[in-house]
Amino acid sequence: MSSALPCPACTSGTLHTATPQGSSTTLYGFETYVSPIPENPKGVILYITDIFGWELPNARLLADAYAKEGDFVVYVPNFMPWVPIKETELKEDILENGGFLQSFSHKMWLISRFVPFAIAARPSVTTPKILKFAKSIKSSEYSPLPLFTVGFCWGGKYTVLFSKSNLGKDVFAATAAMHPSMLKLPGDFEGLSVPLAIGLGTKDQAVTKQGAATIESVLQNTKQEVKTFQFELKWYEGMKHGFAVRGDLEKEDVRKGINDAKTQVIEWFHKFI
Secondary structure, three states: OEOOOOOHHHHEOOOOOOOOOOEEEEEOOEEEEEOOOOOOOOEEEEEEOOOOOOOOHHHHHHHHHHHHHHOEEEEEEOOOOOOOOOHHHOEOOHHHHOOHHHHHHHHHHHHHHHHHHHHHOOHHHHHHHHHHHHHHHOOOOOOOOOEEEEEEOHHHHHHHHOOEHHHHOOOOOEEEEEOOOOOEOOHHHOOEOOOEEEEEEEEOOOOOHHHHHHHHHHHHHHHHHOOOOOEEEEEEEEEEOOHHHHOOOOOHHHHHHHHHHHHHHHHHHHOOO
């Protein structure tokens, strides 16, 4: 069971209007947003974005929150060959607010945008980029600190993969995936050993009920087979795909979901410091 394409909800959401406080630079050969560095950081977070990329204000604001509230050094690199969906194309929920023709048109538009990107940014190309960046961090001034990675939607797939023994065991202390998409099930969740936290909305359009059941079953089986493996699967009632980054802050329930998801990641990583 797999999904090679993002769901229409991957392009839905709202743009957050606050101003990020960090700076942009080139780090280890990649364009990178760096959140304000705390005085006494407890760890380093490698943030892997959704398909809106490293310049989306929402992503940078969330990275800033991790840095400030969790005392982390946070990097948001650009691992994409190009950004398939621009922030100006961020849409409200087409599936909910549009009719059949509008929804169908949106799906065709999404396919035309994403198929070339999916080929150019396939895992065999993207995974080595992320590992290069991560290993460079481990050779930097922050090498004594534990290294974590969190990913969203497109990026969430990679943080799941980096929980595998053959990819992330000697690199990351723990990983987190918030509403991951484009998953291959059960394969992406097999062979895990690095502690993994997952956050899913109960109305997530990218992970079906069958898919969610498969994920939970594989994680439980892995826990029984690998006694040292730790995982956390948290459900967010009423939340849709993308809520943790692109949710509408004007809606009280969504704002709570965003804050709770942020706290989940911070508290999960703090367990491994």
